[in-house]
Amino acid sequence: MKPVAILQHETSQGPGVLLDHLRQRGICCALIAPCDEGSAPLHAHDYCGIVVLGSNHGANEQLRWIEQEHCLLQSALAGGVPVLGHCFGAQMLARAMGARVWRNPCANIGWSRVWVTPHAQARMDLPAQATLFNWHYDTFEIPQGATRTMYGSHCLNKGFVHGPHWAFQGHLEVTAQSVRNWCDEGEPELREAGGPAVQTRAQILAQLPMHINQLHQIAERTYSAWTAQLQRPRLFFMPKWGEARLALA
Template structure:
């Protein structure tokens, strides 16, 4: 199988459990570290699918590589090469498909319960509701033609799918222990001063971190297995 192309926007937001899952399945991947000056490929002909990760920047920023990235996404959709977007990646996928990105109703940091918005949600996420990790202040609209899959209490649009293969997510199902420990250290002051109902305190997250992470990764296994069904060989 051809490798998966992974676009990494920020040094602290790598592929983490997504890379672990791919390796476990014997699926290769190539990371394009945009924060380190990498150049995106001209096309995706040597890849089986495209993954976009998260980052602290906005999907509406005028970053120099965004136009090429959005072109790659649209080309992948046209050629039926599966695209998966985590947080910022889900927002960029929405933009590429004609959706919008704007301030979320609430800042979300920490674990949140997500409920089905459509019967197809169970096919992608398994038993519902699910509890997954959030860190975002903006959110996407559901793009034209896509199916709204998950809804959250503090942010309504949590996941959508187009053509039964291109998945946009507002949450971070790719988190592993090193990533969460890094984020909780770097973002502790932001979490402590926030008054948003969607923000947990670091000590509350740490109390049940291992059990919450294990549950999250079981859901991630379901998500990635379902998404990988469409990878081009």
């Protein structure tokens, strides 16, 4: 089976529980750091899936590795390779599909409630409401042909699906420790940021175990539904010859 490419851009924004989910299912991964390496893969056919994580950069920045990620996602869209975008990754997927990415009216930092559309409830086995972890300033429009999956009070477009390609303007993958690390790293940012959708460090860390437990339940359902789309090898039995043959699911 080809690996899932995981594009990680920041040390504090790793794959978290998504990596655990993939490993538990025997799905191999290729961790790639485009921001550090200054480049990204261009061809999606080398992978069975593409995951794009968050970044301190913006999807519209004119950087070589960002443009290469743009090409990679367009390759995935053309070749039907499933894409899973988190935050910056969601914005990159929207942009690759021809949608606009721009500054949201206010910053979204901390825990916030989102509403899940009936379509997403059915496809991802999700409840009607969920609480996500956020740390973003930009937003995207829903690409042509895609369907909104989540929406929030201070950011309308919190997610979309287009076939096997899924985007979330938030973070399903975080762990309790990664949230603490992110708050440590972003402490100056938290002091400067303001607005109706920005929480303080104390507010973010309050009831952290409860928030993380609920988020992991949402993440497990979502990741299970997304990974079910990946092309995976399986064995099938040929009764006539009594041989096991390898096929692609």
